[in-house]
Amino acid sequence: MSEANSPARIALVGNPNAGKTTLFNALTGQNQKVGNYAGATVARKSGTFFTPHGNQIELIDLPGCYSLEPNSPDEKITRDFLAGDQEGENPPDLVVCVLDSTHLERHLYLLLQVIDLGYPVVATLNKIDAAEGRGLRLDPVALSEDFGVPFVPLSATQQRGLTQLKHALRFPLPAPPGRLWKGPGDLEDAIAKSIEHAESQKHPKPTARGLLDATQAGAETADFIQKTRFDFIRHAVEAGLQRPDEDSLALTDRIDAYALHPVKGWGIFVALMLTVFWSIFKFAEIPMGWIEGGQETLQCWVRGLLGEGDFQSLVIDGMIAGVGGVLVFLPQIILLFFFISLLESSGYMARAAYLMDGLMNKAGLSGKSFLPLLSGYACAIPGVMATRTIPNAKERLATILILPWTSCTARLPVYTLIVPLIFTSAFTQGLALFGIYALGTLTALVAARLLKPRLGKTNAPQFLLELPPYQSPQWRHVLHQVADRALAFVKKAGTIILGLSIILWFLETYPKSDSDDPVVQQAESFNGRLGKIMEPVVSPLGWDDRMGTAMMASFAAREVFRSSLAISYATDEEDGEELRDRLSASARPDGSPLFTPLVGLSVIVFFIYALQCLPTTVVVRRETGSWKWALGQLFGMTLFAYLAALLVYQVGKLLGYS
């Protein structure tokens, strides 16, 4: 153990999609993100659990990797952690290698590498249920004899074999088996010297550091060691694994015959996405009605409770209207996350990446960039972090820079407010939303195409991806994931949005004018004055001053655009009327309607392209290591958004649209 009374530290290591995070969640009771595709975990996570003997264990989940020779930044995290190179981190006391029983031959290479580093190891034969279902016969005893470490068959999803694993982790922890192969004399000498050198430098894991230094000296040595390890594995699986003939066409093959077909595959992809967007409008209507009804009831109740005055106005027009205006989109956000989790959990995401590779290649990227871009539809921050799976540094930077143009859920409240002002039926609204997402994505790809050559010369990205078998979604996990996101959204509405709503109400209400006319009061208020300053900037986009101030406020959080409109347009009509009706009824000073379809389009275009999310800018700074890229992205995207909205409105007006 690292220290006398501290818990033993155990690391989970395995190939991508071997089920490390599922096992981590099953052992620690946490709910970390699980996906049926490579690269779902891109950072280290830790949790604790107790063995049957009452010993506490700190479990560390590391990003998946095929080997300890890293090809991408997420794989480097795992290598550095095991080599004892990560600052402020002690090497683990033991490593649990998670092996996928259905693809054992491929997963044993990493196990062998971890054993070589000098760690005590417990190997788990995960997905044993799937392996048995396919008629694979595994012999854990024979494998244990060959590798010198215990092999525990288990199924993390079905929580089978977890007790046996905890028993295998009993104290004292098993001794490291040591390296299982021998090289020629000069290589062995080099390894011994290298380890001695690491010991003299007081490296926290000299056996690991020394071996890695000596074996990565040249391509010839690395090739020799790789081949020696594969020879060892071939010999070991002869005794430990019997595989039936694989002539039968499995379910995955039958689905893939359609899902990966160059024509039918695209049809399925587009149909799936259209269904998702149509459902967001169709199925969310009823619960949205409930929330709106609840909001109105609450406003009426508060009106009766509080006497007329500023405090009543603050609660009704500021707090309830502001927070309620955002909360009403909770059902749509739940639906979007539900569908994204479902697609991730089923294994379809890797197929989408395969299909997209051709299109991505035209943009100078590869299918590997598609998965982070897809995460960006939920939220740009995990999307930016998921770019760690991209091996090519230039491709990774280009993907980070274009990623905020894949519309995240914070924009959804704005889209779903404006789209019904332009289109009436659920089908056309769904189609419009699909178009909005497609426009953002296509512009992002064109931008990547223009940007990538300017980032410096690089090799063409190569596509190499594992397509996991389809599986029925892990419902418990999908529901947990959706609940987490919904809670985060409600929390944001109850904290940031509430705070901003109070500020916006204050700016809208003060200073007081002498007139009782709400229009005069609005013009006299801080917001009205700010709007007048903003008006020359936003009027070429077809917007009025209130939309200008709402846009400014939305730089704090996009959802505030809606709250801000809800607060500032409340002065026009009676309370209780839907914001959308109030917007469509609002008029310019000359009496012409303000919120025409063209103005709606200009607002949508602005929100597709504007980067109004400071946490994203901070994460981009961290991932690119430079403020230059992060701030360049922030200002570049905002300017582009303004120019695009300007172009849409002015060209639309020239063509005779209002």
Added chain:
Amino acid sequence: MASFAKELELDSALTLSQAAVGCDFQIRRVDGPECRQLREIGFCEEMRVRKITNGRNMLCTVCGTRLAVSKHLADQIKVVPA
């Protein structure tokens, strides 16, 4: 003599991108700039591979795993009929 026979067999080996769809092959050699990455994901010598589709990115199964691999990478994998 044995090494001569091996060289002769390698000369007659196909690259994975040239190999016919729907057939089983055995990998004879993985050679090229990305060879280590290919081995790590499962394309290593002596493994059996079935080619499923052709195209810019081809689909194969190795040890029961489906892998998508670009033509450039598939050219680095030499196979013989299994």
